[in-house]
Amino acid sequence: MKKISYISFFTATSIYLFAQTNTLQDSIKRGKVVYNKVCLSCHMADGSGVPKMNPPLTVAEYMNDKKKMISIVLKGMNDRIPIDDEYYSNAMAPHADLSNQQIADVLTYVRNSFGNKAGAVSVAEVAAVRTPAKPAAKSVSNNTINKKQ
Amino acid sequence: MKYLITGLLLLSSYQLFAGETHPSRNKKNNDNAGLTLPAGFTATVVAEGYGSVRHITLTKTGGLYAKLGKLYKGKGILYFKQSADGKLELVSSFGKYIGTGIAIKNGYLYASSNTEVFRYKLNDKEEVIDTANPEKIITGLLDRHEHETKSIALDNNNNIYVNIGAYSNACQVEDRKKGSPSMKPCPILDSAGGIWMFKADQLNQTYKDGIRYATGLRNVVGLDWNTATNSLFVMQHGRDQLHDLFPEMYDTKQSAELPSECMYEIKKGDNAGWPYIYYDHLVNKKIIAPEYGGDGKKSTDEYLTPAVAFPGHLAPNGLQFYSAKQFPDKYKNGAFIAFHGSWNRAPEPQEGYYVAFVPFKNGKPNGKWEVFANGFAGATISPRGAEHRPCGLAQGPDGSLYVSDDSKGTIYKISYNK
Numbered sequence: 197m198k199k200i201s202y203i204s205f206f207t208a209t210s211i212y213l214f215a216q217t218n219t220l221q222d223s224i225k226r227g228k229v230v231y232n233k234v235c236l237s238c239h240m241a242d243g244s245g246v247p248k249m250n251p252p253l254t255v256a257e258y259m260n261d262k263k264k265m266i267s268i269v270l271k272g273m274n275d276r277i278p279i280d281d282e283y284y285s286n287a288m289a290p291h292a293d294l295s296n297q298q299i300a301d302v303l304t305y306v307r308n309s310f311g312n313k314a315g316a317v318s319v320a321e322v323a324a325v326r327t328p329a330k331p332a333a334k335s336v337s338n339n340t341i342n343k344k345q
Numbered sequence: 346m347k348y349l350i351t352g353l354l355l356l357s358s359y360q361l362f363a364g365e366t367h368p369s370r371n372k373k374n375n376d377n378a379g380l381t382l383p384a385g386f387t388a389t390v391v392a393e394g395y396g397s398v399r400h401i402t403l404t405k406t407g408g409l410y411a412k413l414g415k416l417y418k419g420k421g422i423l424y425f426k427q428s429a430d431g432k433l434e435l436v437s438s439f440g441k442y443i444g445t446g447i448a449i450k451n452g453y454l455y456a457s458s459n460t461e462v463f464r465y466k467l468n469d470k471e472e473v474i475d476t477a478n479p480e481k482i483i484t485g486l487l488d489r490h491e492h493e494t495k496s497i498a499l500d501n502n503n504n505i506y507v508n509i510g511a512y513s514n515a516c517q518v519e520d521r522k523k524g525s526p527s528m529k530p531c532p533i534l535d536s537a538g539g540i541w542m543f544k545a546d547q548l549n550q551t552y553k554d555g556i557r558y559a560t561g562l563r564n565v566v567g568l569d570w571n572t573a574t575n576s577l578f579v580m581q582h583g584r585d586q587l588h589d590l591f592p593e594m595y596d597t598k599q600s601a602e603l604p605s606e607c608m609y610e611i612k613k614g615d616n617a618g619w620p621y622i623y624y625d626h627l628v629n630k631k632i633i634a635p636e637y638g639g640d641g642k643k644s645t646d647e648y649l650t651p652a653v654a655f656p657g658h659l660a661p662n663g664l665q666f667y668s669a670k671q672f673p674d675k676y677k678n679g680a681f682i683a684f685h686g687s688w689n690r691a692p693e694p695q696e697g698y699y700v701a702f703v704p705f706k707n708g709k710p711n712g713k714w715e716v717f718a719n720g721f722a723g724a725t726i727s728p729r730g731a732e733h734r735p736c737g738l739a740q741g742p743d744g745s746l747y748v749s750d751d752s753k754g755t756i757y758k759i760s761y762n763k
Contacts, residue, residue: 232692234589236691236692237586237588237589237689237691237692238688240688240691240727240728240729241691241692242727244727244728244729244730245728245729246688246728246729247728247729247752248414249688249728250688252729272519272522274520276490283490285490285491285492285493286491286521287491287520287521288521289519289520289521289522289523289525290519290522293523293524
C-alpha cells in the first residue's frame with residue numbers, strides 16, 4: 197500500500213509542485229525510502245558497504261561533490277579506481293530510471309546519514325546534470341519507465 | 346574526546362602487535378579463539394595481523410604458506426614455520442603480487458596473481474629455494490576486476506585447474522542494471538565463467554594452451570582435488586540481486602535465500618548452467634534464470650546437478666576434503682567449506698561467516714551439512730562489521746584444520762583432542 201501511494205505521489209506533474217514545498221526533513225524521509233529500495237542491497241542499511249565489493253557512502257571525496265554523486269547515480273560507476281586505498285570490484289549500474297526528485301531525495305538522505313553532514317541536493321541540480329540543455333524533457337519519459345515496474 | 350583517545354590507543358596497540366603473537370589474546374585462546382566448535386575440538390589463533398590472508402597451504406613439516414589479497418609490507422606470499430609455543434612464526438615473505446591461489450605439488454609451490462600462475466621450486470624441507478625467480482606457468486588470464494581472483498588446484502596427473510570468474514552477475518548487457526537484457530549465448534563464457542585446465546610444468550601457457558575444463562560456473566573461489574574420488578570439486582558463488590532486478594518475481598526473503606550456493610563434482614566438459622539457470626535447494630530444481638525466460642518456477646533437466654546445495658549468498662571461499670586421521674571417523678573424506686559470509690541478503694539478516702562440514706561416503710555426500718566452526722564474525726554479522734571472515738582452509742600434517750581470515754589476517758588452527 198505504501199509503495200503504491202509512493203509511486204503515484206511522484207507522477208510527472210506533482211514532482212515539480214512538490215519540490216517547491218520541500219523541507220530538508222521531508223526530502224530525507226522520502227530519500228530513505230528510495231535508498232532502502234534501490235541502494236541498500238549493495239551499500240548496506242548503515243551505508244558501510246561491503247569490503248572489496250561496494251564502497252561505503254561516507255567518502256569525503258564523493259560526499260563533497262554533489263555533481264559527481266548525481267552523475268554516479270545517473271550513469272553508474274565502473275571506474276575501478278581505488279577509494280581510500282581499496283578497490284571495489286562490483287559494478288554500480290546506472291539508475292537513470294529514477295526521477296530527478298527521487299535522486300535529489302536519495303542523495304539528500306545519503307548526505308545526511310551514516311555520519312555525513314552535507315547540504316541537500318535539489319531537483320534542479322539533478323536536472324542540470326541529467327540534461328544540461330533542456331532539464332525537463334527526460335524526467336517525464338523516465339517516469340513512464342518507473343510505472344511499468 | 347575520550348573515544349578518540351581510546352580509539353588511538355587501540356589503533357596504536359594494534360599496529361605494534363600486528364604480525365606478532367599477541368599476548369593479550371591468550372585469554373581468547375583459552376576460549377577456542379572465540380569460536381564455537383563441536384565437542385572435543387579446540388581452536389587457537391596461530392597467527393594474526395597479516396591483513397587479507399586468502400588461501401593457505403601447509404608443508405609436510407607444518408610450515409604454512411599464505412597468499413595475500415593485499416600486500417603485507419610490500420609482499421604477497423608469507424611463509425611461516427611452527428614455533429615452540431605452537432604458534433606460527435613468520436620467517437620470510439616474497440612475491441610482489443596480490444592474489445588468492447596457493448598450493449604445494451610435486452616439489453613446487455604454486456601461487457596465483459589475478460592474471461598469472463607462478464611456481465617456486467622447493468627444497469626437501471618444502472622451503473622455496475629462490476623466492477625472487479619463480480617460473481611463470483600461466484599468463485594472460487582475464488582480470489576485469491569483478492570475480493577476478495584465480496583459485497588453483499592440482500591433480501595427480503600433472504594438471505593444474507584454474508578458476509576464471511565471470512566479470513558479471515548474470516551476463517546482462519549492462520551488469521546489474523534492472524531491465525538490461527541478458528545475452529544468449531553469453532559471450533563471457535568463451536574466456537571466463539569456468540575452470541580451465543593447464544599443464545602444471547609448462548612455462549608461459551596462455552588460453553590457447555589450456556582447455557576449458559568446465560563452464561557455466563559464475564565464480565569459484567573454493568575448490569579442491571578430492572583424492573578419494575580422483576576428481577575436482579568446486580564451490581560456486583551464485584548470482585546476486587534476484588529481488589533488485591526482478592521485484593515482481595522475488596521478494597527480499599526469497600532473494601536472500603536464493604539461489605543456492607552449490608558444490609559441484611566436475612568432470613571434463615561439464616556445464617553448470619550459469620547464467621541460464623540457478624539451483625533452488627528449497628525445491629531441489631534447476632530453475633530457469635529470470636533473464637532467460639524464467640518465472641522463478643520453471644525448471645530444466647539440462648546442466649549439471651550440484652552435489653550439495655547450500656542457502657544463498659554465503660560466499661564459499663575455501664574447500665578442503667579431509668583425508669587425515671586426527672578427527673573422528675565421521676569427518677574422514679568429508680568436505681569442509683569456509684563461508685566468507687553474505688552481503689547480498691540485505692535487508693534480511695546476513696548469513697555465513699562460518700566453516701561448514703558435509704560428510705561423504707563412497708565419494709558422495711552422505712547426510713546433511715552442518716556448521717562446524719562459528720563465531721568468526723563476533724557480535725556484528727555484516728560484511729563490514731564482522732571481526733573475521735573465513736576464507737582459506739588447509740589440512741596440516743598432523744591432521745589439524747587451518748582456517749584463514751582475509752579481513753584481519755588471522756590464522757586459526759582447529760584440532761581434535763578427544
